[in-house]
Amino acid sequence: MSLPHPTADQISLPIVLAVLGDPTRLAIVRYLARKEGVPLNCSKFLDLASKTNLSYHLAKLREAGVTRSEAVGTSRLITLRRDDLDKRFPGLLDSVIAAADGDSTLPAVGTSEVEVSA
Amino acid sequence: MSLPHPTADQISLPIVLAVLGDPTRLAIVRYLARKEGVPLNCSKFLDLASKTNLSYHLAKLREAGVTRSEAVGTSRLITLRRDDLDKRFPGLLDSVIAAADGDSTLPAVGTSEVEVSA
DNA sequence: TCCTTAGTTCAAAAGTTATTGAACAATTGG
C-alpha cells in the first residue's frame, strides 16, 4: 500500500455507483474481477484510454475504495477490493459485473486472452 | 404512460449506475422501493429538493429507465420499474437499496411515516 | 551513469450535470 485509500467503512455507496457509472472505469473493474487475485499494472488498460487519462480513472477508483493500488518498483499493482465491497454492499459488485458481462455494447479489455495455468 | 421512457432493452447499465450515484435520486428510488406498488406524486419528494430541481432529477430517473411516470390529471404518478430492472440487471436494485438502507448518512424521505393498512 | 519504463502531476480546455428563478401549461374545485 502507498497511495491514499479509504478504509472499508469510509466507502460511500453514491460515490461507488457514480464511479462505476463510467464505461471506462466499469471496463477496468470487469477486467480486475475476471483476473481476481492477480495484481495488474496500468499498462493492461492502455487500450481503454491514454496513459494520463487512465491515471485519472484509476485514481477515482482507488479514492472511491473500489480498487487498491500498491506501488512496486515503477509499477502500480492494482487489485479489486472485493472483500471490503462485499462487506459494505453485499451482492452489489457481483450484480454489476454480471450485468456488465451481459452487455456486449460496453467497452472491455482483454476479452480475447489465453488462459495460462500455473 | 405519457412521457418518453426507454424500453427495457434500451436501459443502459452505466447510465443507471450514474443516475443512482446521486444522493437525491437514490433517496427517491429508496422511497419508491419502500412504497412499492403505490404510485407516488412528486410532492412526496419536496423535502429533498426544490420543485424545479425535482423535476430535473425525476426526468433523469425516467430517461434512464429506473422509474415510470404517468400523467394523471395535474399529477405525475411515479413508480419504480422493478420488473424491467430485475430482468435486465438481476439483483442490482435489491443490493443497491439494501446498501442504501444500511447507510444512515444518506438523505431519505418519509422515514417516519405511519403504515396504513388497506 | 544514462536510458528506458511506468506512472504521476499540472494547468488548460472541453464537456456535462446540477441548481436556480421566472414564466408557462394543464387540470380541477369553487
Next chain:
DNA sequence: CCAATTGTTCAATAACTTTTGAACTAAGGA
C-alpha cells in the same frame, strides 16, 4: 370563469468531470 394546484420548460449560472499534452519523478537495467 377564476384561482389554486401540480408540475414543466427555459435560460442562466455554478459546479463538477473528463480529456489533453507537456513536464516531471522514481526505479531498474545496460
